[in-house]
Amino acid sequence: VTGLCRVGLSAQDAVRLAPLARTAERYVAGTEVTPPRAETRRWALVISGWACEMRILADGRRQIFSFLLPGDPIEIAPGDQLGRRSIVALTRLEVIDAGPLLKEDAISERRAFHAALTTALERQRERLFDHLLRLGRLTAYQRVVDLLLELRDRLDEIGLVKSESFHFPLTQENIADSVGLSVVHVNRTLQQLRREGLLDIRSGRVTLLKPAQLRALTGCNEVTATEPSKAAATFLQEET
Amino acid sequence: VTGLCRVGLSAQDAVRLAPLARTAERYVAGTEVTPPRAETRRWALVISGWACEMRILADGRRQIFSFLLPGDPIEIAPGDQLGRRSIVALTRLEVIDAGPLLKEDAISERRAFHAALTTALERQRERLFDHLLRLGRLTAYQRVVDLLLELRDRLDEIGLVKSESFHFPLTQENIADSVGLSVVHVNRTLQQLRREGLLDIRSGRVTLLKPAQLRALTGCNEVTATEPSKAAATFLQEET
């Protein structure tokens, strides 16, 4: 039920829908979430654990597109395979099939769930853009910080952050595969952050020691909506 | 009508829906496609010209998330602004509002359009993953080639490629903003490709001289679905 709450459902709706979520699937770290059998698209929800959306290249290198935390929806299309996009558990993982929830009889609960799912998917999409920017325009140092801050914020929303500290099961290799760096360089970057006293990262736990300064590091991508930057204004000259 | 065809509609459906597409908006290169007035999400279609989905950073740097070609759907949410994600015309651009098409009375036409839109959006999403991989795991040389090949294939689908040659309005700076490189380095990369006789790019036109070799360059991301690579198998050990 707590898992359902995390999707963005009210506690009431979550309680009512809970019976439908009996069918939790479990995965071990390193296994792939099974794609749909038929031609149809499949929907599921992460209840506990971490997973990622990734692609594996022929030469063995990997690119992680996104991390999936409790409450995140999973969408798997029939075409999604190893070479395209697969969902892989990074820890022990609990997932429930969203099919029954979407077909729930009670209109209001179904509506609520549908709405929650839609906004969650929308936010997932936004995160892809953030990630694109991270890979395209940020420095290694900034990429790592930016990723950690994203994860902090997402975990915070589902109540898994306590005084800037949270459980962190990612391997340095996972981070590297996400932010497009080599493991060695991720390691050096983390060491620098430690040395500077900005964060503490070790044995499955991260603590942000100076959150404000960390945010300032990647703050270059914050634009005050009320006052578009001069550069932007230059680029977007109005039609004359 | 040709524009509508490009969305993936049959010629018949396109003809029937054409009257609804009278309200074409026109934009000049460099202007932003206007976001929705209200709280609602807005849907539109590119009829002619090129646009891009981008974000502008406070320091003036940009990241292009995707290029939009004729037939591509545009989705603009209320939250999308300069600092987040904006749609900017790269050439003269014609766009029609998809609202009326989605509300068309005739069921079958509406269905057809809805289906076309859905699959187009799905493919757009897939392209984001390709782009993520491009930025995260490919070399400068490969990134440029991979991007050009994507554009070639998309243009080919809408009949704008003739013997491996197509109109190409992108500036080297646009390419740089897309693939996350500096303009200077994009320039050098293109020169190398020219020198090697792989492609001809100049004055708004690209010709792929050796398509097969170009594809081979980025072929590292092709995995035969029937035979997952050994590396993948290693990573995805089944539960014991």
Added chain:
DNA sequence: CGCGATTTTGAGCCATGTCAATCGGAGTGG
């Protein structure tokens, strides 16, 4: 206690960025 997975270190290299200048073509006004 020992093994595989992960993290850490060091050395050296090269891909890519930065800065700054030049060049070329298209439009524009005189």
Added chain:
DNA sequence: CCACTCCGATTGACATGGCTCAAAATCGCG
């Protein structure tokens, strides 16, 4: 038709961030 301007493409010199390779040190776990 010419001088001027502006934008995009091009070049060279130089700096450096991040990669590779290879080895060692640690950690987690059975």
